[in-house]
Amino acid sequence: MIDHATIDRIIDAAEISDVVGDFVTLRKRGVNMLGLCPFHNEKTPSFTVSPAKGIFKCFGCGKGGNSVNFIMEHENLTYPEALKWLAKKYNIEVREEEETEEQKQLKDSRESLMIVSGFAQKYFTRYLWEENEGRTIGLGYFRERSFRDDILKKFEVGFAPDGKTPFTEAAQKQGYKLDFLEKTGLTIKRDDWLRDRFAGRVMFPIHNLAGRVIAFGGRILKDDKKTAKYLNSPESDIYHKSRVLYGIYQAKREMTRTDKCYLVEGYTDVMSLHQVGIENVVASSGTSLTPDQIRMVRRFTPNITIIYDGDAAGIKASLRGIDLVLEEGMNVKVLPLPDGEDPDSFAKKMGASGFQEYMEQNETDFIQFKTRLLLKSTENDPVAKARLISDVIRSVSVIPDSITRSVYIKECSRLLGVSEEVLYTEVRKQKHKQTEEFRKREFREQNRRQTAPPQPVQEEPVVRPVKLLVEELEFLRFLLKYCKADLWEEEDEETHETQILSVGEFMIDELEADELVSENPLFKKLFYEVRENLYKENFDPWKHFVFNADTAISKFATDLLSEKYTESKIWEKGGAFKEKEEDILDILVPKLVNEYKFQKVREMQDSIQNEINMAHKNKDDEQLMELLNTMSNLNRIKRELLEKLGNRAVN
Structure with missing residues (x-):
């Protein structure tokens, strides 16, 4: 470290x-x-x-x-x-602290798994090119499928020798421990029984972003109905299949350069597209597309085109993946292939120029693809068409950006012959349904956590930015930007000495005194870290968060403090000002705190109202009176805050 x-x-x-x-x-x-x-x-x-x-x-x-x-x-x-x-x-000597024994063991274990996987890749690749069995069976398979040598070497494919344990024995002779061979899944161990997992298969190494081998996919070449055609490495400390995309290492630079990614299903699909000059392509390796895989693509580009087989199963798979991609805020298109074709076979049939031309002519926006596909099955059936509209709008409703959503609603209105007003109503219904489902999941998860047995204390998890209210964003911006700035002088009630109160002291005291610190995990992390470091002489909240080791926190702080950050409309509602913020902190900070409190009180009132409705439904008079009393106090606080804010409502 x-x-x-x-x-x-x-x-x-x-x-x-x-x-x-x-x-x-x-x-x-x-x-x-x-x-x-x-x-x-x-x-x-x-x-x-x-x-x-x-x-x-x-x-x-x-x-x-x-x-x-x-x-x-x-x-x-x-x-x-x-x-x-x-x-x-900058020619700075890097000094590393001694790791704890636990950290060292974890790091050593992961590194050992990486080293074993690297050895396995080199062994399988050498066996493919140099051993008779590898050349005859493995290389013969790739030659039959018309793969060039440069593509085979680019993806470091190989062949695992047939037999019970030839690979395991070779690895152990080289000093690799059976424990790590088993943990990577390369060797299967049952009591005293050992077996090579991938015996007799052509091997497709799976690389991480840094290019290191973390797992394998193996294809059997024998015609054996009892044996799986494809076999993947099991999950391990270095391999989680839901977070990995095949070909991401070979594709990442081209994805960034072209600002686009093509998504296919299998290993040979990726290799065939590389062979015709399309290198910004990755595969989900036969598994259902996951949010983690989509986020990995989004690191390099927000634009993705899904290419699936032209059969019914391929089309169904593309429809499943579309909503997930949209939900992550990405721009998605679909490239339908002719019936019976897959990217591997079609790329070989069309060649480089033919496949590129087909892509340009047939790449379709997801709305047009989904609408035209589903319209075929509705014909003159109004009930079926209603289901189609709901299905398409469900996809539109998961798009996080409201402007993009409205553009798609216009397009849906044109394609489906339904007014925009009706579609907007359906979107609102879908979003309400999604919100309710989210709340139910959160409630179930909260109950599960409360009833689960206590777990040993672990390292604090990385906090990821989640949506905050505009008042919460403004509060954090002022706290980070003006934390140590002087706010005003005040007299100590006991000593009668005058002391200067800082912005940070005032903002933190106000929220803690009224127990109104937001439950948002991102807000809490920043708020309490500022509180803990407030009186440290060299503490600079700006530097502390912008240069945070957690890149998500660093990006959030950067966005919050960027020059182009747009001030909340709450200031405009109270009358626009031309003075610089730092010159009128004594006016802005109390106003900001009261705006924040007002929104929190409204949240509490919404929650209490739901409890009142439930108590009334259950005829629990005692609880009802208690809740009504709480609501009365909240109304009083709300009126006081409105008075301080100039008797105006805040939307």
Whole structure:
């Protein structure tokens, strides 16, 4: 582990414009610098670097952070790897702290699994090219399917020798422990019985983003109905199939360059598309598409085209995947192949130019694809058409961006011959249904956690940004930006001495005194970390969060503090101001705190009202009186807050 002192030296040395300038041509624009974003294709520069704040932000694709985040994103490195990259650039010696025994064991175990998997890949690849069985059976299979040697070597395919334990014996002779061979799934052990998992199969290594082998897929070449055609490595400490995409290592740079990703189903589909020159392609490896896999694609591009087989099963699979992709805020298209074709066979049949031309002519927007597909089955059946409309609108309703959603509603209205008003009503119904389902899941999960036996204390999980109210966002922005700024003088009631109250002290005291700290995990993390460090002399909340090791926290803080951050409309409702924020903190901060409190009181009232309705339904008079009394107190607090806010309602 890199010690904190070294991390601070690296961060201090890594001047943001210098780091970004190695990859992006930057031009001076006021106090900031501007250039073309390296993470998505753009003609008008929207990529901004702030040397004063030490951050970058693209207002086109949304990526942002500090110099470490930039190197992580651009070079596809982990946090420690990015720190070492920057340390090398600035000739800083990296000193690493001694790890705990538990950390060392976990790291050693994972590394051992990686090393064993790497050995297995080299063994299988060598066996394919150099051994008679590998050349005859394995290489013969790939030759029969017209794969070129350069493609086979690019994906490091191989062949596992047939027999009981030839691979296991070879690995043990090289000093690899049976325990790690078993944990990777390369060897199956039952008491004293051993067996090579992939015996007699052609092997497709699965790489992580850094290019290291973490698992395998194996295809049997014998005609045996009792044996699975494809066999994958089991889950392990280094391999979780729901978080992995086959070909992501070979595709990531081209995905970034073209700002697009093609999604197929199998290993040979990916290889065949590479062979015809389409390299921005990945596969779900025969499993159902998962949110983690979609988020992995989104790291490189928001645009995805799903290519599935032209049979009924392939089309059904594409429909299942569409809603998941939309829910993650991505732009999705579908490329339907002719009936009976898959990407592998069709790419070989059409060749490079033919397949490219087919893609350009047949790539379809998901709404048109889904609507035309489902319309075929409705014909003149009004009930079936109503189901179709609900099905299509259910897909539209999961799109998180309201503008994109409205564009699709217009398109649906045109294709289906239904008024936009009717479709908007259906979207609202679907979103309400989704919200209710989410609340039920949360309630069940909360009950499960409460009834579950206590677990040993573990390292605090990484907090991911989740949606916050505008008042919560404004509260956090002021807390991070003006935490140590002077707010006003006040007299101590006991000593009568005058002391200066800071913005941070006032904001934190106000929320804790009224027990109104938001339950949002992101809000709580930032709020309590500021409180714990408030009186430390060198504490800089800006630097603390912008340069946080958790890249999600760092990006959130960057977005919050970016120059183009739009102030909440709550200020405009109370009358616009022209003064700089820092000049009128004594006016803005109390107003902000009261706005925040007002929204929290409204949330509490909504919750209490639901309890009142339930108590009334259950004829629980005692609880009903208690709840009505609570509601009365909340109404009183609400009136007081409205008075402070100028007797105006806040939407």
